[in-house]
Amino acid sequence: MKKQYNGTWESLNSHEVPAWYHDCKFGIFIHWGLYSVPAYAPITWQLGEVPIDENWYANNPYAEWYFNSVNVGRGPTYEHHIKTYGIDFKYEDFVSMWKVDNYKPDKWAELFRKAGAAYVVMVTKHHDGFCLFPSKYTDYNAMKKGPKRDLVGDLTNAVRAQGMKMGLYYSGILDWRFAHDPIIEQNDNFNKACPTYEYADYAYNQSCELIDNYKPSVFWNDIGWPKQGEQNLPYLLSHYYNNVEEGVVNDRFNGLYHDFRTMEYKYGESNRMEKWEMNRGMGLSFGYNAIEEDDKIMSVEDTISLLVSTVSNNGNLLLNIGPKADGTIPKEQEKRLLSIGQWLAVNGEAIYGTRCSKRESAIDESGVQIHYTKKKKDLYVMLDKVPQGAFEVVIPDLSGEIRALDDKIFYDFEAFGTGVKIKIHSHQTSIGSIAFKVPGGE
Numbered sequence: 001m002k003k004q005y006n007g008t009w010e011s012l013n014s015h016e017v018p019a020w021y022h023d024c025k026f027g028i029f030i031h032w033g034l035y036s037v038p039a040y041a042p043i044t045w046q047l048g049e050v051p052i053d054e055n056w057y058a059n060n061p062y063a064e065w066y067f068n069s070v071n072v073g074r075g076p077t078y079e080h081h082i083k084t085y086g087i088d089f090k091y092e093d094f095v096s097m098w099k100v101d102n103y104k105p106d107k108w109a110e111l112f113r114k115a116g117a118a119y120v121v122m123v124t125k126h127h128d129g130f131c132l133f134p135s136k137y138t139d140y141n142a143m144k145k146g147p148k149r150d151l152v153g154d155l156t157n158a159v160r161a162q163g164m165k166m167g168l169y170y171s172g173i174l175d176w177r178f179a180h181d182p183i184i185e186q187n188d189n190f191n192k193a194c195p196t197y198e199y200a201d202y203a204y205n206q207s208c209e210l211i212d213n214y215k216p217s218v219f220w221n222d223i224g225w226p227k228q229g230e231q232n233l234p235y236l237l238s239h240y241y242n243n244v245e246e247g248v249v250n251d252r253f254n255g256l257y258h259d260f261r262t263m264e265y266k267y268g269e270s271n272r273m274e275k276w277e278m279n280r281g282m283g284l285s286f287g288y289n290a291i292e293e294d295d296k297i298m299s300v301e302d303t304i305s306l307l308v309s310t311v312s313n314n315g316n317l318l319l320n321i322g323p324k325a326d327g328t329i330p331k332e333q334e335k336r337l338l339s340i341g342q343w344l345a346v347n348g349e350a351i352y353g354t355r356c357s358k359r360e361s362a363i364d365e366s367g368v369q370i371h372y373t374k375k376k377k378d379l380y381v382m383l384d385k386v387p388q389g390a391f392e393v394v395i396p397d398l399s400g401e402i403r404a405l406d407d408k409i410f411y412d413f414e415a416f417g418t419g420v421k422i423k424i425h426s427h428q429t430s431i432g433s434i435a436f437k438v439p440g441g442e
């Protein structure tokens with residue numbers, strides 16, 4: 001019997017995170033929109049690592065913040081805009097320039113599947129207010145203007161045809177079509193958001209459009225929810241769960257409710273006792289940034305390290321790609337996705353469908369990082385940040401057989417005190433973390 005939610009916080013608080021969201025571990029985030037046309041941001045800092053005397057908003061590395069970065073009237077993006085487009089060029093003028101001739105949703109979905117992703121989260125409306133889906137509530141949308149396509153519907157169908165879950169991102173509290181004062185400090189995200197019931201109803205109604213028309217497996221709201229709409233949230237979330245039984249939501253509803261917590265780059269906290277999700281771009285931006293080239297984005301090894309450390313601590317990794325305006329996925333991003341997929345094809349058994357082991361991640365005296373996952377009674381051990389060439393590592397409080405998932409790893413193991421010493425002779429031909437299975441080891 002399907003559980004019904006009745007529009008109260010009490011009924012919502014009985015909602016449990018469905019198994020699929022615990023099992024899937026790796027998702028692809030997609031930031032694609034009007035901001036992909038100028039595709040510019042300065043390459044500055046990761047969120048959570050901004051130097052104390054610097055201003056994030058006047059030097060925003062998020063290319064999807066282009067409108068605000070120009071609107072603040074100073075800084076690299078403002079200068080770039082004046083130089084490239086001129087002082088009279090308005091952000092809305094990018095609409096007619098946004099042609100999606102290379103948008104091939106089936107190819108995108110195939111790439112995400114090859115990357116080993118189990119879910120996708122696509123931006124439907126970012127803070128700039130331009131909707132990538134047909135909406136009854138605004139003509140500022142991709143079906144009516146610019147691309148003249150239901151960009152969200154096309155990808156939703158393609159992703160589901162590949163057997164992946166489709167999630168949708170919505171910018172709940174920020175919409176610069178309704179409130180366009182420059183945001184120059186963190187609190188402005190809330191204090192300068194549109195304070196009208198009209199906008200709160202707009203966000204509620206568009207969210208219902210997304211739920212009713214696409215039934216997203218993840219409803220990924222960003223930054224916060226309109227204050228004037230907080231009393232309607234229990235109805236919206238009940239409507240969501242009553243229509244999308246497997247649905248999950250994140251923790252960006254003004255702290256009122258969540259299925260899973262989030263971190264973004266280095267910002268936020270994670271607690272392995274609770275399901276959470278790490279989201280970040282491959283570089284410092286979510287939207288495509290044309291000056292962020294191959295040498296400025298994460299290596300495959302570092303991305304696999306992030307996946308392994310996130311998953312072993314009860315998280316999912318939602319890794320962003322920023323397509324070019326025309327729908328091309330940048331080569332440097334595609335290359336990394338395919339390499340991650342190759343690693344997961346060999347080592348995915350230690351990732352997919354696992355749960356947090358009671359054993360916590362550790363760093364041994366040689367600096368090798370040891371991460372654990374479990375699946376029923378079996379234990380998986382993943383060695384990360386390992387040195388080039390041969391090395392040894394002792395896994396404490398372990399006994400019995402230990403088997404590398406990658407047959408290109410040459411190793412021996414022996415009992416060592418109360419643990420097992422693994423002697424790696426050669427691992428050059430493999431990329432990223434080295435995973436072992438310990439049958440019955442949990």
Ligand SMILES: C[C@@H]1N[C@H](CNC(=O)c2cc3ccccc3o2)[C@@H](O)[C@H](O)[C@@H]1O
Binds near residue numbers: 267
């Ligand atoms: C996925 C990215 N989200 C950015 C906004 N981030 C947040 O509001 C935020 C980040 C964050 C980290 C931990 C807990 C809550 C949090 O909220 C948003 O401004 C970026 O453009 C991009 O869409």
